Amino acid sequence: MADEKAVQAALDHEDVGTLRHYYSQMLLLRRFEERTSEMYVKAKIGGYCHLNLGEEATIVGLMAALTPDDYIFTNYREHGYILARGVDPAAIMAELFGKKTGVAGGRGGSMHMFSEKAHFMGGYAIVGGQVPLAVGAAYALKYQGKPGVVVAQMGDATTNIGAFYESLNLAKLWKLPVLFFVVNNGYGMGTSVENGSSEPDLYKKGGSFRIHGERIDGTDVLAVRDAVRRLRQRAEQEGEPAILEMTSFRFRGHSVIDADRYRDADAVRRGREAFDPVRNFGAILHDNGMVDDAFLRETAALVDQEVQEAIDFANGSPEPEVKDMYTFMYATPVPNTPDAQDAIRAVKINRGDM
Ligand SMILES: Cc1ncc(C[n+]2csc(CCOP(=O)(O)OP(=O)(O)O)c2C)c(N)n1
Numbered sequence: 001m002a003d004e005k006a007v008q009a010a011l012d013h014e015d016v017g018t019l020r021h022y023y024s025q026m027l028l029l030r031r032f033e034e035r036t037s038e039m040y041v042k043a044k045i046g047g048y049c050h051l052n053l054g055e056e057a058t059i060v061g062l063m064a065a066l067t068p069d070d071y072i073f074t075n076y077r078e079h080g081y082i083l084a085r086g087v088d089p090a091a092i093m094a095e096l097f098g099k100k101t102g103v104a105g106g107r108g109g110s111m112h113m114f115s116e117k118a119h120f121m122g123g124y125a126i127v128g129g130q131v132p133l134a135v136g137a138a139y140a141l142k143y144q145g146k147p148g149v150v151v152a153q154m155g156d157a158t159t160n161i162g163a164f165y166e167s168l169n170l171a172k173l174w175k176l177p178v179l180f181f182v183v184n185n186g187y188g189m190g191t192s193v194e195n196g197s198s199e200p201d202l203y204k205k206g207g208s209f210r211i212h213g214e215r216i217d218g219t220d221v222l223a224v225r226d227a228v229r230r231l232r233q234r235a236e237q238e239g240e241p242a243i244l245e246m247t248s249f250r251f252r253g254h255s256v257i258d259a260d261r262y263r264d265a266d267a268v269r270r271g272r273e274a275f276d277p278v279r280n281f282g283a284i285l286h287d288n289g290m291v292d293d294a295f296l297r298e299t300a301a302l303v304d305q306e307v308q309e310a311i312d313f314a315n316g317s318p319e320p321e322v323k324d325m326y327t328f329m330y331a332t333p334v335p336n337t338p339d340a341q342d343a344i345r346a347v348k349i350n351r352g353d354m
């Protein structure tokens with residue numbers, strides 16, 4: 001851990017209420033994901049499901065630096081991002097449960113959270129799919145003369161995808177207000193950064209596009225916030241895109257059903273001990289007299305209650321209706337074709353309606 005005096009000096013400039021807020025938010029993300037994992041095992045949640053455990057400081061630090069004008073595009077590991085952007089946890093849990101009251105009407109699920117109001121433009125399941133879209137949105141902001149920047153969040157392995165390089169090229173060429181926010185959790189599924197990328201210093205990958213890059217300790221919420229603030233301002237005012245590489249430790253397997261056998265169990269245990277952003281931040285605040293035991297206890301109880309209420313809301317919410325199955329689709333099948341009738345019948349049988 002960092003030198004005590006340096007930490008104290010840095011904290012002296014901070015507002016205690018704000019620091020406590022960051023801690024509470026990080027704990028909310030932690031508990032939300034832990035309970036999400038539990039709900040998945042209970043088969044309340046279907047499909048793929050990826051958690052942000054270990055990435056709480058990266059996410060809360062990012063959101064602390066953004067303004068309401070900014071837009072966010074993420075990969076499929078995005079529950080924490082939409083939570084920290086201030087969207088109601090109950091509507092997020094309901095989306096995970098596939099319920100009508102979810103943020104995407106139960107149509108998106110874990111990988112496709114969305115909120116127009118929060119400028120949260122979605123989780124994307126295709127690795128790298130969100131990156132050119134984010135650059136397009138940044139172009140739209142510039143073209144329309146609107147304030148704000150666009151964040152293109154992605155994982156380490158995504159920086160090996162072709163679309164990433166095309167995006168870097170246009171972002172710099174057209175001087176777009178976009179931040180390439182790379183969460184380096186060490187792995188793309190079972191492939192380590194060293195085994196997957198010829199340049200393991202990911203922040204350097206913008207070099208041949210003349211894009212500035214920095215590596216930040218993604219387990220330090222204040223370091224993340226300050227770096228994003230600085231680079232978002234440059235992106236907005238000077239049209240200078242940047243790559244921010246955030247280092248973190250992936251607490252579990254790639255997804256909730258990945259047994260994580262390719263990592264040494266002892267090393268994982270040690271990593272979780274050393275790089276727990278929530279516990280470490282709580283300890284720093286406690287050691288510096290900014291929170292006491294009662295605060296930590298009460299915050300944990302409040303967060304637990306909020307997540308439980310989200311689960312209860314999701315449980316009690318209705319399923320989407322069969323009649324709305326084709327709403328929002330570009331092409332609506334003619335309901336009288338045998339295919340459409342079969343699809344509707346299959347959904348009804350699955351639900352026990354038939
Ligand atoms: C185009 C494409 N190729 C492969 C996959 C399968 N896939 C899903 S996640 C993933 C790994 C991505 O790792 P990273 O970018 O590091 O993000 P992380 O999951 O660590 O957040 C892969 C290969 C996919 N969804 N899309």
Ligand SMILES: [Mg+2]
Nearest residue numbers: 155156187188
């Ligand atoms: Mg990764």
